[in-house]
Amino acid sequence: MGGQFPRVSIGMPVYNGERYIEQAIESILAQTFSDFELIISDNASTDRTADICRIHAVRDRRIRYSRNETNIGYGRNQNLVAELSSGEYFMWAHHDDVRDPQCLERCVEILQKNPSIVLCYTYTRDIDETGQLLPRVDPPLNLHSVRARDRFRDIIRMDHICEPDFGLIRTSILKKTGLHGHYADSDRVFLAELTLYGPFHRIPEYLFFRRAHALQSTAQHSDRQGRTRWFDPTKLGKLVFPHFRQFREYLCVIGRVPLPWNEKVDCYASMMKWVHTNHRRLSADLTVATKDVLRPFVKALVN
Template sequence: MYKSRPQLSIGLPVYNGEKFLQASLDALLNQTFSDFELIISDNASTDNTEEICRNYAAEDQRIRYYRNSSNIGCACNFNRVFKLSNGEYFKWAAYDDLHAPDFLSKCIQVLEENPNYILCHSHTSFIDHQGEFLQHYDIKLNTNSEKPQVRFDELLTKHLCYQMYGVIRQSALKKIPLMGGYGNADGILLLRLSIIGQFYEIPEHLFFARIHPQQSLSMFFPHYLSFTHKNPQYSLDMLPDFYEYSVWFDSANKGKILFPHWRIFKEYLLSINQSQLNLYEQLLCYFSVAKKLAGTESLLIKDLWLAAKMLKLQKLATKDALS
């Protein structure tokens, strides 16, 4: 029987997700673990997303559907589903990804049996737009370490933040700032969680990340994932356009003078400074950030060049408007 306070809350932020939304919802609703609420926040979609969601909500009382009157950006929509949640555990879900039927049950079991773990996820596999297997995601990080400085250092490595879609203790999420409106905000959130506690990765491929042209990875990380059907491969050596990524996370950033790479390093430092780590652990984390900073001077200079260029354009626009 459905309870007023479920054990798990699933938050699904979505914008124009009609192509893959039904498959994603079916995979969640058909989980072997059923004691959850599913909170959908529709970011003012212009396709059939609203109709799909309302039809599903009418059929399953675990679903709560909300629609924003305007697009509030990715970060605010991700944060909204968490703020609306009631469960002891929380999980973000994407409208285009899939989960094995026992994903939730296995994650919940790990967290119930191991109080030191604050987040549980599984191995990830990539699928294409038709749901066909492409390849396994093979970047493994030592986020299970008992040492917070090790977990922090591991998550500074280039990765695709799929731990975000694991099951997380709500109490842990309430201890940190939610997702910010800047590039790599999901990575910063994971860093801050790693300072609080250990992650556990189930050694089974239970999470299936869909690769398609409409997703954020494809739009802002054009060189991250270079797939062909016969020979899928990916590289993490190329960086995305963090300015455009900042606008995607927070639409209010559009047209503003931003320093996206400077902002990321600022958030690294704030994550350490505002933590409960002891002095030794903090120093090791600062050292990790210093290593990360080495060799990225060109990115920081690029921020300054772009800001100067935008400032010049703004001054010219103002001058033309006054003349």
């Protein structure tokens, strides 16, 4: 370590990740930039995750492993690793993804040279369960713009997979945000808040590899309602309106980040366009909720 605290904190929330977590940990430990801590928060896994993590923690003092007594939900566990961090920069690392050995070093260099940049990330390639490359098309995002309204307008679009969420972030800015909310697609809201603090930088090299497999949340829960209840188990059996929630959270972000009034107005205008673009998704929230309310009555009539 270069000082009392590591330069970088890497947070890895995990639940039942025995199949991929060893490879994910090893890809972190193989980074050419070595001044980091790896914080692993095990969300009460029931498989071999704990044993794998403890073995690596004994071998490498940079690993801090902790285990929750009960499953606190994905969203809370995701935030926990950030709250436990102590580095100047922070990065999330999922238990099933891998990084090129130079990924961390390249991102640190960018943030050190450019104080105005809030987050640095790289090109992404998708891989399958065996590590083979998958086809992928990334839409262009204007997240490097000097204007907050341009960055906000693009990040709230629904046609990208939020890869900047796995970039290297200035902790001083990270701590100002609300982190990830306990609802589906809260990563979009989190990134939207970060864009209002400053530009992102994307390194034009494939240094991050995102794994696609049958056990990931989007495969297990194809609808927003299901993913929201996965994020926050307290929502089980309750009505949820994920797209309306997302709309409300975007408005809250605009309201709390210190911006010139004209930038705020432009961001609010972008939200009006967002409503128009996503009116079918908002309508679907109401339709699903109505069906959930009526289902017990229909079942009683049928029986």
